[in-house]
Amino acid sequence: MSDADLIALSALQHFLFCPRQCALIHIEQAWAENAATAEGRVAHERVHAVETEVRRGVRTVTGMPLRSDRLGVTGIADVVELHRAVDGGWRPYPVEHKRGRPKAHRADDVQLCAQAFALEEMFGAEITEGALFYGLPRRRSVIVFDPVLRDLTREVARSTRLLLAAGHTPRMAYEKKRCDACSLIEICRPRITGAERSAADWLKAQLDA
């Protein structure tokens, strides 16, 4: 896969949350900072500073650049822990930091699994699990990279690539739970663009108003 064809690892997670959000960010280059994204950014600036720390047989590397040719993604891992293995080598263990609570959907799991794909290619080792660290509660959830999650991750990577290659932003209908939590709601305007509201009809109605 050529470098130009690689897509951002974060796009997979955006795609799972909402294909339109994914297109707005990665095709239209839209970005609106709100309190949530600002908080996330500050937290990420901290973990993305490239550092290595060794503690009790675990080397912690932050801001590690990643690439997976199998998925065609590139990105940066918040934290990769290197655990001392029985054979004396280091076993990579991805840890992704998330604001908020564990989600019902698998967007965070897919992002982590995509990191595992990249780490497997770059370290030449099989990676069986990783962890998501949630700010609320401050707790790690262990994610096992089983065949179901791996298939889902491959499928999401494929769909995301198709979406971004087409260069067209899909419409999505307004969904309260999803849209109200989205920092791009004012750029997206799902109530207008998703509901097939007709601007032509509106214009006509103005003539007689």
Place this chain on the structure above:
Amino acid sequence: MRKLLNTLYVSTEGAYLRRDGLNVVVEVERVEKLRVPLHLLGSVAVFGQVSLSPALMGSLAEAGIVTAFFGTNGRFLARVEGPVSGNVLLRREQYRVMDDGPDCTRIARAIVAAKSLNQRSVLQRALRDHGSALTDAARDAVIAAIDRMQDIARRALHETDLDRLRGHEGEAAALYFGVFGHALRVTDPALAFRGRSRRPPMDVPNALLSFLYTLLVHDCRGALEGVGLDPAAGFLHRMRPGRPSLALDLMEELRAPLADRLALSMLNRRELVAGDFRIMENGAVLLAEDSRKTVLTAWQERKREEIEHPFLKERTSLGLLPHLQASLLARALRGDLDTYPALIWR
């Protein structure tokens, strides 16, 4: 809702703007006159002999704040801005629509219809507010213009030929400016409107309109660039090197509600009088330098007024209208909307 950020206008000759931490400091003769935090600014517009430090220009560009330089008379000179925002695919679509007859006309006719209806609203309001003070002939002329402009808007919205559409626009403009003077309540002949004139404006209302249009086109241009559209590639206005055609397109629907109404109210409320204007030997009229501040202040205040956006049905400030319309135009070009809902505001 997106926040309306201020535009910092500086028109004091010899002023110097520099950066101090995260603030813009305005100095005149080395004395600090004003200090504004960068995060409160949306753009900076300077008129005449005003200079900026390179460090400040860099910080403004980095923060996405555009700096525009104007000559003493409001002629646009230059702008300083950071990297181009947005998306090349959107601009490609903009150029494609521009070259395509039906798609181009679909957007242009929304603009022309909205422009005519908004001009008509200005006349309706004048009739409502002081129609009884007009002579019978004047009142009849205004009513006739209102009726015909409604009809032109209707025809424009069904027009399929771009050149005929431009004809409708011209017809509406002629009708509107033919009776625009009746919307003025001041009797001072020095303030009378004698038909639309520009380059140069030949009377006081024209001088005021021209100055307000300069401010508006600056805002429209910034709004288009902010959503990633090319302000030079228009649908209604033909592309011409050096002309911000799309900014002029976007401005059409906004002229009457934002600029014309303000010009009328400033003159009718006597916030500006004949002495605020300079009449040159050849009859050209310019807003006097000292009076520009009065207009700039009124413009800023006007931009803070709030309305419910007629299409979006959200409360918004008038100052955000160029930005909201630019984003709706981008949505229409991307196919999220079936056409462009130009601003029609009563």
